[in-house]
Amino acid sequence: MKIAPSSIDLSESSSSLIARVGQVMAVIITLGLVSMISSMLVTESLNGDAAQINKAGALRMQAVRISRAYFVDQSPTKEQVRKEIHTFNLHLTSLFHGKQLTDEQDTIVGKQYEKILSLWQQVNSKSMSTKQLSEEQLAELVHSYDRFVDKLDELVDLLQLESEKKLSFLRLIQGITLLLVIAVASFVLIKLNRILIVPLKQLVNVAEQAGKGNFELKASYNKNDELGVLAQTINQMSDELKLTYQEFEQRVDNKTQQLSRTNQSLDVLYRAARNLAGYTLSEQDSASYQIDHQIIDELVQVLGFGKIKIEVNDSKQNNLIIDVYVNNIIDNICFNYHKFPLEKQNRLFGYLIWEIPKGKQVHDWQQQILQAMADIIATAIELDQKRTSENRLVIVEERAVIARELHDSLAQSLSYLKVQMSLLTRKMQKNLPQAQVEETIEDIKEGLNSAYLQLRELLTTFRLKLDDPAIKNSLQSTVTEFSAKCQYNIEFTYQLPQNYLSANQEIHLLQIVREALSNIHRHANASKAGISILLDDDKVKVQIWDNGAGLSESHNEQGHLGIGIMQERAKSLNAALYVEARAEQGTLVRFEFNH
Numbered sequence: 001m002k003i004a005p006s007s008i009d010l011s012e013s014s015s016s017l018i019a020r021v022g023q024v025m026a027v028i029i030t031l032g033l034v035s036m037i038s039s040m041l042v043t044e045s046l047n048g049d050a051a052q053i054n055k056a057g058a059l060r061m062q063a064v065r066i067s068r069a070y071f072v073d074q075s076p077t078k079e080q081v082r083k084e085i086h087t088f089n090l091h092l093t094s095l096f097h098g099k100q101l102t103d104e105q106d107t108i109v110g111k112q113y114e115k116i117l118s119l120w121q122q123v124n125s126k127s128m129s130t131k132q133l134s135e136e137q138l139a140e141l142v143h144s145y146d147r148f149v150d151k152l153d154e155l156v157d158l159l160q161l162e163s164e165k166k167l168s169f170l171r172l173i174q175g176i177t178l179l180l181v182i183a184v185a186s187f188v189l190i191k192l193n194r195i196l197i198v199p200l201k202q203l204v205n206v207a208e209q210a211g212k213g214n215f216e217l218k219a220s221y222n223k224n225d226e227l228g229v230l231a232q233t234i235n236q237m238s239d240e241l242k243l244t245y246q247e248f249e250q251r252v253d254n255k256t257q258q259l260s261r262t263n264q265s266l267d268v269l270y271r272a273a274r275n276l277a278g279y280t281l282s283e284q285d286s287a288s289y290q291i292d293h294q295i296i297d298e299l300v301q302v303l304g305f306g307k308i309k310i311e312v313n314d315s316k317q318n319n320l321i322i323d324v325y326v327n328n329i330i331d332n333i334c335f336n337y338h339k340f341p342l343e344k345q346n347r348l349f350g351y352l353i354w355e356i357p358k359g360k361q362v363h364d365w366q367q368q369i370l371q372a373m374a375d376i377i378a379t380a381i382e383l384d385q386k387r388t389s390e391n392r393l394v395i396v397e398e399r400a401v402i403a404r405e406l407h408d409s410l411a412q413s414l415s416y417l418k419v420q421m422s423l424l425t426r427k428m429q430k431n432l433p434q435a436q437v438e439e440t441i442e443d444i445k446e447g448l449n450s451a452y453l454q455l456r457e458l459l460t461t462f463r464l465k466l467d468d469p470a471i472k473n474s475l476q477s478t479v480t481e482f483s484a485k486c487q488y489n490i491e492f493t494y495q496l497p498q499n500y501l502s503a504n505q506e507i508h509l510l511q512i513v514r515e516a517l518s519n520i521h522r523h524a525n526a527s528k529a530g531i532s533i534l535l536d537d538d539k540v541k542v543q544i545w546d547n548g549a550g551l552s553e554s555h556n557e558q559g560h561l562g563i564g565i566m567q568e569r570a571k572s573l574n575a576a577l578y579v580e581a582r583a584e585q586g587t588l589v590r591f592e593f594n595h
Contacts, residue, residue: 016225024188028181035177042170053163056156059092063149092120108162112155119148199227206234215242258365261302265369268299272373276380299373303366306335306356310377312342313350338362340374344382352377397572413451420444470498471506475513479531482517490517491530496540500595508569509533509542512577515562515569516544516589524548526586539592547586551579 199221209217215238219231272295296308335355342349352374356362424440472494479492501509513531520529526548534541563579566589570577575593582588 018226020191024184027184031177031180031184035174038173038177039170042166042173053156053159056152056159059088060149060152060156063088063145063152088120092117108158112151112158116148116151116155119151195223195225196227199231203227203231203234206238210234210238210241213245215239215245261365264298265302265365265372268295268302269369269372269376271295272299273376273380276376299369302369303354305360306354308370309353309355310342311350311353312381313348336360338367338370340367340370342374342378342381344375344378347382349378349381400568410451410454413447413454417444417447417451420447471501471510472496474506474510475531475533478510478514478517482514482521485521486526486529488527488529491528491532493530493532493534495534497535500535501540505573505593505595508572512542512566512569512589512591513544515566519562520544520546520548520587524587539594541592542590544589545582545586547582547584550581550585551587 199219202221203219206217206219209215218235218238221227221231275295300306300308336358338354338356340352340354342351352370354370420440420443424437424444427437427440475494476492479490483490517529517531520526524546526546529546529548530544532541532543563577566579567577570591570593573591573593575591577589577591579587579589
């Protein structure tokens, strides 16, 4: 936003508020200086007035002392009188020493001072010329001194009057200056309120309303001064802000629409991903494993026009082929086709095709949404194929384990029975004693019973399912089952996070635990057993122990006690299984594998 510079130059304008403030300050400073200088001058003229009044008063007292000295000093020389007269002369001559008199003072005080000097000469000549005074002369001399003292009183009054005049003049100057300052200050305050405070309040109100989004209010101050420039600038800024605000509102609306569209697109893509998460080839007849037509309808609504068709190369995945049309598209309109490959890991599974009428403009965000949908579908197909491959691998591995278990248990028992049947046939052909024949028959019965028990255990193992989503609960059920068989409690410690193991790892772990507990039940003759499954440095450590009879010398023989089956399952976990004697008593089965 650019503000055009003002064409008003206020640097030397007389209407400038700064110039006005300068003029007012100059007036106030001038009045202050006049008042201060006048006060200093008047104060300077008052300097020494108090001393003069004191000296004049002292002359009165000195004259009274002289007149009284004539009565006290009766000596012919009159030394005391002479001393007093000498002192009086000194004080009288130094009364106005160093003091400049004004014309008016020179006229009034000076004349009075001359009268005093003249009268003093007369009085002093009489007192000094007469050596021995009579009572009449003495009385006349005292009377002369009294008249002289009256003249001194008049001089003191004149000096006091002159000092009071100066003080009155000083008060007048200060009073006039104070009144002028008050008048100027009042005038300035009134003008300040009219030309500064009121316009400033208006400008502040305009700024506050602009801050609240109301740009209609304008400043009406239009004088040729700083506030006028400020008012013009604020009005211009308000207009610019109004345009900018409208532009921002439009941009916000556009962004809101984009966010709403994006949110709707993400919702459609999320539900499509969730819908395709369980897609499998083996369940293609189930509607729950197909792309919901409603999701495609909503995707078309987000795009705004056109139709969507998904074509998969593999004919087995025909349940993913979907055609969705928008009602307002006429069939005979020519279409443009935009293909988005269903590609994952450099494998092309098909195409997502968007058919749009010619003349329609395609935006980047539309292509991004369709490509995201294509990636979701390709991921679902790839995951389905991976699950199929994994399931096949698991089936193959499980069949190998079943074959191994059948070979190590039931097949060996049947082979043993076959040998015993051959032996029985040969004994009967040779007509051997009945006791030997019955012995062989008993061996066959025991073999049949053992084979039957092994068959039941194998059926139980093959029917085992992880119905509970938590492997801990399945293990706990197994521990409870074998605790009842063994007639003692089996300790169980499980410290793995929930859902830490994969499904393949869980089934192998459960089968190994069951086989080990089965060995403890059948062969250990123990009174105590336990299972410990712990997590240590990202490794799952498993230990199964008992305090039974321990290992026989032939425990390492192939197929003994199902050890080969447990080692086969441990190998599927990329682990090595160890069966060893415990230091205390009994047997320890241990192995560890990575997550």
